[in-house]
Amino acid sequence: MTDRTIIKIKNLSKSFVSKNGTVTALENINIDIKQGEIFGIIGMSGAGKSTLVRCINFLERPTSGTVIFDGKDLSLLSKKELERVRQSMGMIFQQFNLLMQRTVIANVCFPLEIAKVPKKEALKRAYELLEVVGLADKAKAYPAQLSGGQKQRVAIARALATNPKILLCDEATSALDPSTTRSILALLKDINKKMGITIVIITHEMSVIEDICQRVAIIDNSRIAEIGAVEEVFTRPKSQTARKFVFPEGKRIDRFVSNRCCRIIFDGLSSFEPVIANMVLECKEVVNIIFADTKNIDGKAVGQIVIQLPEKELAAQKILNYLKAKGLTVEEVHNYV
């Protein structure tokens, strides 16, 4: 990754006019994608991410705002110029979109035919690329004879044929099973590293972002909710949407209604023993830690922890007994919270 911006999405908005009025798909999107990075765009379905990727290569013309690709403002280009620029932007799709009536090798040659590369040269390049994606032995096969993962590999080889500067991936792994997804992602990572090509990945799966992206933009409700380095967004998600992706199940812990608390005094038990964790595992009851102040002094745990006990009498008793059996000083404190 360098500091040079290869794609600059500037104040981009897109709306569609339908029978039921105007639908806003994207609103004021600003993203800078650096040369050589793998950039992820994540969002729930309907968030506008597929529209966004189509705006990057102007398959969809933005309603306002623009995209600056490699120094060229795409909104100012003529149709012909735009077609030429697209030859330096590869794209792969969820449904692969291979030409079903052409062999694998002819599919890879296809963008080269469009770019009017001499046939011999095109074939040579196509074979090299099939080698890269590991499908040289399938050159003469038809797409219908390939598995999903193999089809996506052909699509990747095809997208790379014209030596593009960027590769746009629209839900490229969403139709694949987990292990195939991993191998496709590994291939993309490899291509990014070896060829230095910038990759933009659109997905709804957090695991894809985790696996290969360096930076991520989270799209929610037509807007960017959050944008930043993947570790940053993952460890300290700021927006509600980001949190939803990072903690997908939204695991809600039932709130403790009990007021019954007890204080556990540590005065010399080995600090190497995870007392509370063991207690939870053995008693199979959860507790809530209200306050804790313990120190490790020379391998001994010293201090106190206040826990909130379950409301059920039996469960609470079980915990108290367990702690006492461990030789800890336990006293009940009422209305601690």
Added chain:
Amino acid sequence: MFELIWQGLLETLYMTIVSTLLAYVIGLPLGVVMVVTDKDGIYPLVTLNKILGVIINLVRSIPFLILLIAVLPFTRFVVGTTIGSTATIVPLVIGAAPFIARLVEASIKEVDKGVIEAAQSMGATPFQIIYKVMIPEAKPSLIVGSAIAITTILSYSAMAGIVGGGGLGDIAIRYGYYRYQNDIMLVTVAILVLIVQAFQEIGMKLAKINDKRN
């Protein structure tokens, strides 16, 4: 009698095949234009699309027998005569071209939109999309369509017998209908059935061989 029917058969095949070819020369581009200029097409030209659509429907709604007679002056202008199998080719082409345009339009609309989008993402021009994606990808369906077209044109050509258009239909009308020679009528109809069968079979086989999707 054998001589007569053999002659009729050759004339029928001549009319049908030449008419089909010429009708495709008009119908194929017309069908492609209908798809391409559609409002969701790769080169939308809505007004042109609507006008062509109306013309196609108009010609298609004229019963062939009436078209056959209505274009007689035009036929004389083009061919120099209004009788015989060459003269019949004119109304056959006019009648079949819009029908073929619709068949072609339906076949090309079946092509996966995603594949067309992929071609656009590679910077393909509309023209490249037409001849490198739409037509090759629709090929099996286009072949099935051409089998339908040729058999329909064959049955139209038999109708031309009523105005002395030559071919098996002419024989069936002149000998079988006007002179009550039922045997000739039966033989000609049987031959027509066989030709339709043959064209249909060949079309389906070719479509299957050309389809790489399975």
